Amino acid sequence: MALGLCLYGMSLFHQQTQTTDRPHLFTEGLPPAAQKVLAGPFAGAAADFNLLAVFSIYDVIRTQSRDHNALWHKLHARLTAAQQLDPWFWDVYRLTTGLMAFHERGTSAAVELLSKGANARTWDWEMPFMAGFLAHDFLHDDKRASELMSEAIKRPNAPPLAVGLASQFLQASEGSESSIRFLFYLRASLPAEYRDVINARIARLQLAKKRETQP
Amino acid sequence: MNKALALAAFSLREILSAPAYRALIASTLFIAAGAMAISNLFLLENIKVQLDLLWLGMSLLTTFYVLVIAGSLLAQDFTQGIASLFLPHMSRSTYLRARVFGIIAGLLLLLAVMTLVATATLAWGLNYTPTAQAHGVSWWAPLMLSGMTLLQSLTILSIVIFTCSWASGLVEMMLFSGVFTGLAFLLPSVMQTMTSTEVMAEVPDWTAALIHAVDYLFPDMTGARIALAIAHGLPLPPAELTWFLIAQMGYIMLLAAAGFLLFSRRDL
Numbered sequence: 001m002a003l004g005l006c007l008y009g010m011s012l013f014h015q016q017t018q019t020t021d022r023p024h025l026f027t028e029g030l031p032p033a034a035q036k037v038l039a040g041p042f043a044g045a046a047a048d049f050n051l052l053a054v055f056s057i058y059d060v061i062r063t064q065s066r067d068h069n070a071l072w073h074k075l076h077a078r079l080t081a082a083q084q085l086d087p088w089f090w091d092v093y094r095l096t097t098g099l100m101a102f103h104e105r106g107t108s109a110a111v112e113l114l115s116k117g118a119n120a121r122t123w124d125w126e127m128p129f130m131a132g133f134l135a136h137d138f139l140h141d142d143k144r145a146s147e148l149m150s151e152a153i154k155r156p157n158a159p160p161l162a163v164g165l166a167s168q169f170l171q172a173s174e175g176s177e178s179s180i181r182f183l184f185y186l187r188a189s190l191p192a193e194y195r196d197v198i199n200a201r202i203a204r205l206q207l208a209k210k211r212e213t214q215p
Numbered sequence: 216m217n218k219a220l221a222l223a224a225f226s227l228r229e230i231l232s233a234p235a236y237r238a239l240i241a242s243t244l245f246i247a248a249g250a251m252a253i254s255n256l257f258l259l260e261n262i263k264v265q266l267d268l269l270w271l272g273m274s275l276l277t278t279f280y281v282l283v284i285a286g287s288l289l290a291q292d293f294t295q296g297i298a299s300l301f302l303p304h305m306s307r308s309t310y311l312r313a314r315v316f317g318i319i320a321g322l323l324l325l326l327a328v329m330t331l332v333a334t335a336t337l338a339w340g341l342n343y344t345p346t347a348q349a350h351g352v353s354w355w356a357p358l359m360l361s362g363m364t365l366l367q368s369l370t371i372l373s374i375v376i377f378t379c380s381w382a383s384g385l386v387e388m389m390l391f392s393g394v395f396t397g398l399a400f401l402l403p404s405v406m407q408t409m410t411s412t413e414v415m416a417e418v419p420d421w422t423a424a425l426i427h428a429v430d431y432l433f434p435d436m437t438g439a440r441i442a443l444a445i446a447h448g449l450p451l452p453p454a455e456l457t458w459f460l461i462a463q464m465g466y467i468m469l470l471a472a473a474g475f476l477l478f479s480r481r482d483l
Contacts, residue, residue: 037408042439042442043439043443044270044439044446047267088443089260090348094259
């Protein structure tokens with residue numbers, strides 16, 4: 001009987017969280033400094049739990065059609081916390097690029113996070129390269145883009161694709177073609193359910209390119 | 216010496232027969248299963264997540280062992296007169312040393328099981344992870360994390376010995392051991408935050424000097440960056456590793472020596 005009561009109580013709670021409180025259940029978090037204090041020796045696990053919260057928040061953004069600004073802020077806060085707890089964590093930067101970068105008003109924050117990632121992951125060419133791409137293509141900050149791209153192509157294992165694209169970005173004459181190629185490359189490294197924003201960006205660029213070529 | 220060995224073996228048997236200890240041994244499998252399941256949710260660094268969770272699991276497991284099983288064993292000995300049964304046959308320091316050796320043997324057994332399970336989990340993870348995403352992660356990672364856990368657990372054990380040697384009741388011993396352990400985990404991170412340039416710029420000079428003095432007294436014993444480096448397969452930072460080992464060994468020796476000294480003079 002006690003077990004039955006427990007199961008009934010859990011089902012009521014589950015039902016309630018599905019209908020009303022779901023957006024708030026996993027999205028609230030402490031400031032990064034407080035999390036760092038509480039995590040103590042388990043900073044890595046704390047960063048992992050922040051990314052689990054990111055998955056939960058993004059799931060709510062995808063499934064509910066209401067004002068998402070507050071949720072995007074929380075998503076950014078969780079990514080920042082995860083970055084501060086574990087600055088070497090690759091998944092943080094991949095999600096920053098995949099989710100934050102192509103969201104309006106999120107690009108600047110994404111470039112900041114990726115620049116921090118470039119400082120922490122000194123062996124990785126992708127962080128400064130992606131930060132440079134975003135700074136050039138979205139923020140139109142070519143000075144910063146130039147610094148970041150130059151940093152990227154100096155790093156070990158930077159592939160010819162990165163070097164080629166970087167040189168194209170740094171030339172004033174490049175068009176939307178290079179951006180589309182880069183976005184396809186980025187999309188291939190993300191799971192299908194996280195490709196929506198990148199797909200939308202590719203579609204916009206392709207449409208713009210088509211209009212330019214049509215007489 | 217034989218009496219000490221016999222008491223150490225008796226202590227180990229006592230620990231092995233405790234249901235809580237068996238539950239801890241069984242929970243190593245749950246920790247491994249949890250680490251495997253959760254790490255699969257991530258995109259790229261699944262192995263890193265797995266090692267993070269194994270490190271969290273093994274630390275919590277051994278902390279629980281030392282605080283609850285070892286702590287209650289010593290506390291009951293001192294408060295319920297069990298120690299008095301042994302003391303006519305050996306000196307106080309021999310008695311306490313034998314009890315501590317028994318506790319450490321139980322800890323080593325628990326860590327050995329956890330290391331085996333963690334290594335098997337890592338092997339499974341490495342088998343399913345592309346090489347680029349597990350670059351640098353070594354098969355020795357669980358053993359290195361176990362070594363760090365052992366040092367942490369011995370520090371907590373020395374806190375327990377120190378507390379039990381002067382506290383009067385069972386509740387007092389368990390409570391103070393828990394509080395001191397919590398402080399040892401939290402204080403380094405608090406001090407790290409307080410000594411940041413942003414905070415130092417805002418506080419008066421005398422407060423800054425006080426904060427720095429406390430920071431020197433309580434160095435970072437947590438090894439958070441070392442554990443992160445192991446999980447990411449990065450080279451271990453030599454200065455931090457050396458400082459971590461020296462700080463842990465120093466605290467273990469100081470607290471254990473103080474505990475043995477106080478125990479030799481306390482009323483039983």
